[in-house]
Amino acid sequence: xxxxxxxxxxxxxxxxxxxxxxxxxxxxxxxxxxxxxxxxxxxxxxxxxxxxxxxxxxxxxxxxxxxxxxxxxxxxxxxxxxxxxxxxxxxxxxxxxxxxxxxxxxxxxxxxxxxxxxxxxxxxxxxxxxxxxxxxxxxxxxxxxxxxxxxxxxxxxxxxxxxxxxxxxxxxxxxxxxxxxxxxxxxxxxxxxxxxxxxxxxxxxxxxxxxxxxxxxxxxxxxxxxxxxxxxxxxxxxxxxxxxxxxxxxxxxxxxxxxxxxxxxxxxxxxxxxxxxxxxxxxxxxxxxxxxxxxxxxxxxxxxxxxxxxxxxxxxxxxxxxxxxxxxxxxxxxxxxxxxxxxxxxxxxxxxxxxxxxx
Amino acid sequence: xxxxxxxxxxxxxxxxxxxxxxxxxxxxxxxxxxxxxxxxxxxxxxxxxxxxxxxxxxxxxxxxxxxxxxxxxxxxxxxxxxxxxxxxxxxxxxxxxxxxxxxxxxxxxxxxxxx
Numbered sequence: 001x002x003x004x005x006x007x008x009x010x011x012x013x014x015x016x017x018x019x020x021x022x023x024x025x026x027x028x029x030x031x032x033x034x035x036x037x038x039x040x041x042x043x044x045x046x047x048x049x050x051x052x053x054x055x056x057x058x059x060x061x062x063x064x065x066x067x068x069x070x071x072x073x074x075x076x077x078x079x080x081x082x083x084x085x086x087x088x089x090x091x092x093x094x095x096x097x098x099x100x101x102x103x104x105x106x107x108x109x110x111x112x113x114x115x116x117x118x119x120x121x122x123x124x125x126x127x128x129x130x131x132x133x134x135x136x137x138x139x140x141x142x143x144x145x146x147x148x149x150x151x152x153x154x155x156x157x158x159x160x161x162x163x164x165x166x167x168x169x170x171x172x173x174x175x176x177x178x179x180x181x182x183x184x185x186x187x188x189x190x191x192x193x194x195x196x197x198x199x200x201x202x203x204x205x206x207x208x209x210x211x212x213x214x215x216x217x218x219x220x221x222x223x224x225x226x227x228x229x230x231x232x233x234x235x236x237x238x239x240x241x242x243x244x245x246x247x248x249x250x251x252x253x254x255x256x257x258x259x260x261x262x263x264x265x266x267x268x269x270x271x272x273x274x275x276x277x278x279x280x281x282x283x284x285x286x287x288x289x290x291x292x293x294x295x296x297x298x299x300x301x302x303x304x305x306x307x308x309x310x311x312x313x314x315x316x317x318x319x320x321x322x323x324x325x326x327x328x329x330x331x332x333x334x335x336x337x338x339x340x341x342x343x344x345x346x347x348x349x350x351x352x353x354x355x356x357x358x359x
Numbered sequence: 360x361x362x363x364x365x366x367x368x369x370x371x372x373x374x375x376x377x378x379x380x381x382x383x384x385x386x387x388x389x390x391x392x393x394x395x396x397x398x399x400x401x402x403x404x405x406x407x408x409x410x411x412x413x414x415x416x417x418x419x420x421x422x423x424x425x426x427x428x429x430x431x432x433x434x435x436x437x438x439x440x441x442x443x444x445x446x447x448x449x450x451x452x453x454x455x456x457x458x459x460x461x462x463x464x465x466x467x468x469x470x471x472x473x474x
Contacts, residue, residue: 035457039446039464044471082362212386212436230412292362293407293416295387304388304407321388329436 002027007340011040015118015344018354022335022343029340034332041358046318053313054080054288058152061305064320065355066147067110070103071298072356073152075305076318078232079294080154083309088282092156093234094275098166099143099151100233100296101264101271105176106135107299108257108264111351112187115254118348119196124186131179138169156281166272177265184258188251197251201334201346204248213330214323215301217350220256221248227297238270253349287311298323300351322356364405364416369427372419376406376430384408384415386430389440391448393472394420400474402450406430423449423473431456439463449473 005026011019019040025033048060061076062069074096081088113128136146142161143149151158187193203213208221218225219242226242228235243259245252289311295304301323309315327350334346367375376386387407394403404427406417421427429452431437441452442463449470461469 037459037463039462039466042464042466044447044466047472209385210436212434225411227412291364293405293414295414302387306388306390306405308392316394317390317392319388319390319392321390325439326388326436328439 004032009343013344015114015348016352016354017114018352018358020347020352020354020357022347024335024340024343026340031335031338031340031343034335036328036332038328038354038357041354043358045359046320049315049318051314054309054315055154055284057315057318058154059150061318061320062148062150062152064322064359065353067107067353068103068298068300068303068322068356069148070099070152071296071303072305072320073149074100074233075294075296075303075320076307077152077154078296079292079305079307080288080309080315082292082294083288083290083307084154084284084286086155086282086284088156089279090234090276091160091278092280092282094237094271095151095157095161095280096233097235097238097271098161098268098275099139099149101268102135102139104264104299105261106132106139107351108261109135111257111348112183112254115345115348116187118345119193121186121193124183124193127183131176131183134172134176138172141165142169153281155284156279158281160280163275163277166275170269170272173265173268177262180258180261187254187258194251196342196345197254198249200250200342201338201349202247202249203330203334205246207333208248208330211329211333212326213301214326215298215351216243216253216256216260217301217323217327217330219244220252222246225302227295227302230295232294232296234271237274238267240267250345250349257351287313288315300324300353300356301326303356320356320359322353322359324350324353324357327352328357362414362416364418367417367419369419369421369425372406372417373428373430373433375417376433379408379415379417380433382410384410386434386437386440387414389430389437389444391444391450391472393448393474402448404444404450421450426451426453428453429455446470447472 021037062073109132116124205222224242288309291308304321306319
């Protein structure tokens with residue numbers, strides 16, 4: 001047996017926009033064990049329930065992360081709405097779907113850019129982010145914000161989007177889809193890209209399920225679970241089918257995310273075509289009393305939102321289980337047996353969001 | 360509308376977790392909540408399991424001074440959740456497969472959610 005040594009990876013590293021630390025136990029160039037370490041920037045946002053009332057907590061939830069902001073607001077509102085038996089208007093449900101899918105497109109394009117940057121393909125990185133800018137422009141036009149949107153509220157949405165604007169978005173989605181087709185050919189067919197991704201970091205379906213993985217990371221291992229199929233918001237009115245791959249390697253994770261962007265375009269067309277007219281919010285009376293656990297499909301995977309309230313202005317507990325937190329044990333498993341040079345790419349393939357994890 | 364939660368004795372949590380595992384459930388999350396009755400604080404620990412889109416929840420209530428068994432022998436990925444509730448709430452969890460001994464979260468205040 002070769003002598004073992006430990007290489008510290010992170011918390012500061014070029015592929016990590018946010019801090020996470022891994023102790024890599026090495027035998028020569030091969031990783032044999034990994035001990036993850038988080039908690040460098042834990043903010044304790046969940047404790048703010050003591051100082052912010054249940055309505056203000058929507059703003060706190062939206063600020064857990066800049067990429068997944070919309071989903072966090074949606075998940076928290078959905079949990080409180082279930083406790084208070086609030087049925088939001090149909091138009092609000094469709095707006096939630098439309099903005100969620102736009103979030104998925106911008107998150108996956110962000111990830112594609114980071115992946116390209118990770119293996120040193122700078123022009124591919126810039127092209128991915130150039131395409132992403134177009135979604136951010138549409139977010140700015142429809143919500144007023146590019147990062148934190150603040151459109152969610154308990155009982156519906158804070159603002160409506162004119163139907164003409166939504167129809168205009170459709171033409172832009174068509175153009176984006178054409179550009180994505182060109183971009184995806186490089187990601188999926190380029191020999192240099194394939195050499196860095198194919199056969200690297202394989203996770204089987206059984207391992208992914210046993211380790212509690214979520215999102216594209218799980219689906220790339222062949223587990224067909226996508227929480228959108230449960231029909232929350234207006235997902236029950238549009239066609240959603242989990243995008244899966246049976247291979248389970250880094251290439252499969254890339255492929256699943258690219259196919260999910262195309263799927264999001266299809267869902268957006270369906271949702272914009274079916275969105276009904278009407279109000280976007282319903283009045284909220286009283287305070288929540290009870291507890292509920294809701295779950296939604298964030299771009300990075302299944303996210304859980306637990307709210308416990310006691311009929312007062314301030315809720316007792318808000319807990320957010322983010323997809324990155326669930327994917328850490330899976331990441332550890334994929335790293336075992338890999339080469340040191342593949343570690344940065346493998347970390348990227350779970351699309352880690354430390355801001356969410358350190359809520 | 361509230362969700363269905365099954366109450367479980369603290370001493371039976373590992374056995375219940377093993378049953379869930381045997382039935383094919385995956386662990387979705389574990390979270391602690393500080394609660395209070397007659398000014399006596401205690402913890403509610405919520406275990407969420409899933410199978411497909413099904414969700415099952417078990418709740419354990421324990422005094423702040425009581426220890427609870429780890430379920431990492433049934434669900435190895437539970438170590439993150441158990442270390443988290445130890446570091447944030449001060450819940451003492453016995454026999455974790457990977458015990459960070461209070462170093463998972465580097466918080467300025469020890470067990471900030473305890474009080």
